[in-house]
Amino acid sequence: MMQIPFGNLSHQYLAIKEEIDAAISRVLKSGWFVLGDEVLAFENEFATYCSTTYGIGVGSGTEALHLSLLACDIQTGDEVITVPNTAVPTVSAISFAGAMPVFVDIDPATYTIDVSKIESAITKKTRAIIPVHLYGQCADMDHILAIAEHYKIAVIEDACQAHGALYKGRKAGSMGDAGCFSFYPSKNLGAFGDAGMVVTNNEKIAERVRLLRNYGQEHRYVNVIKGFNSRLDEIQAAILRVKLSRLDVWNEIRREKAEKYKTLLKGINSFVMPEEASYARHVYHLFVVRNERRDALLDFLNKRGIGTFIHYPIPIHLQKSYRDLGYNEGDFPVTETYAKHILSLPLYPEMDDDCLQEITVALRNY
Ligand SMILES: *Cc1c(COP(=O)(O)O)cnc(C)c1O
Numbered sequence: 001m002m003q004i005p006f007g008n009l010s011h012q013y014l015a016i017k018e019e020i021d022a023a024i025s026r027v028l029k030s031g032w033f034v035l036g037d038e039v040l041a042f043e044n045e046f047a048t049y050c051s052t053t054y055g056i057g058v059g060s061g062t063e064a065l066h067l068s069l070l071a072c073d074i075q076t077g078d079e080v081i082t083v084p085n086t087a088v089p090t091v092s093a094i095s096f097a098g099a100m101p102v103f104v105d106i107d108p109a110t111y112t113i114d115v116s117k118i119e120s121a122i123t124k125k126t127r128a129i130i131p132v133h134l135y136g137q138c139a140d141m142d143h144i145l146a147i148a149e150h151y152k153i154a155v156i157e158d159a160c161q162a163h164g165a166l167y168k169g170r171k172a173g174s175m176g177d178a179g180c181f182s183f184y185p186s187k188n189l190g191a192f193g194d195a196g197m198v199v200t201n202n203e204k205i206a207e208r209v210r211l212l213r214n215y216g217q218e219h220r221y222v223n224v225i226k227g228f229n230s231r232l233d234e235i236q237a238a239i240l241r242v243k244l245s246r247l248d249v250w251n252e253i254r255r256e257k258a259e260k261y262k263t264l265l266k267g268i269n270s271f272v273m274p275e276e277a278s279y280a281r282h283v284y285h286l287f288v289v290r291n292e293r294r295d296a297l298l299d300f301l302n303k304r305g306i307g308t309f310i311h312y313p314i315p316i317h318l319q320k321s322y323r324d325l326g327y328n329e330g331d332f333p334v335t336e337t338y339a340k341h342i343l344s345l346p347l348y349p350e351m352d353d354d355c356l357q358e359i360t361v362a363l364r365n366y
Helices: 009-015 017-030 037-049 061-071 088-096 141-151 203-212 234-244 247-264 294-303 320-325 333-341 353-365
Strands: 054-058 079-082 100-103 126-129 154-158 178-182 196-200 217-219 287-290 342-345
Touching: 009 017, 017 037, 017 234, 037 054, 037 196, 037 234, 054 061, 054 203, 061 088, 061 154, 061 178, 061 196, 061 203, 079 088, 088 100, 100 320, 126 141, 141 154, 196 203, 247 287, 247 353, 294 342, 294 353, 333 342
Parallel strands: 079 100, 079 126, 126 154, 154 178
Antiparallel strands: 054 196, 178 196, 287 342
């Protein structure tokens, strides 16, 4: 039986081994390991890639969100709007900034925030919206930005799954007050450990994130605000610089493979394929299909050696850790229904087409 894992990160390393090894070795020989020349260079290169003025390397995507909220002056008692269909860290960042997460259901076609439902969630306490560019596709930013401008609230993009994704030609992460990226190993641009970045055109936000990530210190041992330790290290930055030069090619291959899936599964109506919104360039961080008998499908595929995941099986408002927010089952019907029907299929740039073919044969048999 053919084993098809959900992902395989060693393929990618082996394909660019020489460059990666050279980059790591350069850092080891330099004797400088945290916040140095590699980080500075990567911050500039990634900010340029995102068409933003500033990039500030941090410890993770979660911390990019957390520090961005603090830099936007979000405080205890403030409300921050986001979706219940996201990775838990989107919401933990809000909680650890002291704010109250307020959920809005997702749009049935794009899996991102339903812009028609945002205004009814806004109160006098609302201070920010975090749209999540889920699975590699941007939320409908024009509407979100217009609402935010009208109510004078910040927009912090969770672009942790959307490196290089476009909204009407604009880069994910460049449209709000701040854009937050994760370089967790499995993301479209992944480090060999944890790493993250905040990108922004706002000098004040950039300066505050820069202070917050490094103890609040302006110069060595001179501290101007209370801060954290959330720094990007030189080895990760050097690795990410090598990989950034491949990102567009890798994203293009993801798009081709997504099209191949769609072509090979055409006409099977029990599977709902991901759609690219007319405004979007999707980068398929995940290839998520829907099927009404998802759990049986998952078993069927696993028995045939095909690795799958569910992103995400439990909506955040139904997680034990967020029960204190007071939401109930039934509050977000699209998210809740989809949580029972979604399944992420293997899709990564190095996956060969035989695997993809094999998966679609299994799906047809199902
Ligand atoms: C990965 C991810 C995060 C968190 O990033 P970490 O680097 O793991 O902290 C946040 N939001 C979304 C949507 C993600 O996919």
